[in-house]
Amino acid sequence: MSTTIAPSRRPSRTLSALAVVVLLGLGAVACGDDTSDEVGAEPSGEAATSTTTSTDGRTVEVVATDFAFDGLPEEVPVGTQVTLVNDAGRELHELVAFRLPDDETRTAEELMADPSALGGLLAGAEPTMVLLAEAGAPQIAAVGDGTFTEPGRYLVICxxxxxxxxxxxxxxxxxxxxxxxxxxxxxxxxxxxxGEVEVVA
Known part of the structure; x- marks a missing residue:
């Protein structure tokens, strides 16, 4: 059953940024002895499933699974719109994209391996887009409409x-x-x- 967030009651633009900062510490310690689930471990999701080619279209469908973004391209042109489909069994998923500063040279993998640095980087940041989707339900565009409007490197997380x-x-x-x-x-x-997406002019 789909839950709709009314436009006036959608999450604030900084909600997910705050959630990232709060949850980074949790993510580093809450996975017990299973090191494959720890921040900084070899990714079991995006790195193994994203395409290695650019998209030459203007719409990209990204499929959320447990726990990966399938179909997330490494590079897209400005103006590309992302749509999120949740193909998981039960979990709610989101696609949150943050534009990284132009002088940030670390890769997404390096950033995800350093929770304190990532928390500091995103502490004052506002996400470019926040798309949420329940399993089998239409997406909810909580921030933006899923369009990359500015060139740069973007960190994408759930x-x-x-x-x-x-x-x-x-x-x-x-x-x-x-x-x-x-x-x-x-x-x-x-x-x-x-994951990481490069948006080119």
Whole structure:
């Protein structure tokens, strides 16, 4: 069943940025002894599934699974619009894109391996886009419409807590000025659900 966030009650532009900062510490320690799920471990998601070629179209469908962005290209032209489809069994997923500063030279892999540096980098940042989707339901465009409007490098993550109830999370996000306070484990990016997109003029 799909939950709709009314336009006036959508998450604030800084909600996901705040969630990232809060959850980075959680992601570094909440995965127990399974080192394959820790931030900085070899990604089990994006790195293994993204395409290595540029898209020459203007619309890209990215499929969220547990826990990867399938079809996330490495490079797209300015004006490309991303749509998010959730093909997971139960988990709510989001696609949050942050434009990295022009003078930032570290790769996404290096940034994800250093939670404190990433937290500092994103602390004051506003996401370019935030797309959410429940399994089998239409996406919710919480920030932007999924269009990359400016050239640069973008970090793409999913920061939804693992195991969070989708309806509970969306209801909390619609009424919260900060990270939704819901039960759940490590954020999805701690399991490898992250990527990097180069947007070219």
């Amino acid at each position: 920061a939804i807590p693992t195991g969070a109830d989708p309806a509970e999370y969306l209801a909390a996000a619609a009424t919260s000025d900060g990270p939704p306070q819901v039960e759940g484990g490590a954020p999805h990016f701690a399991h490898g659900m992250w």
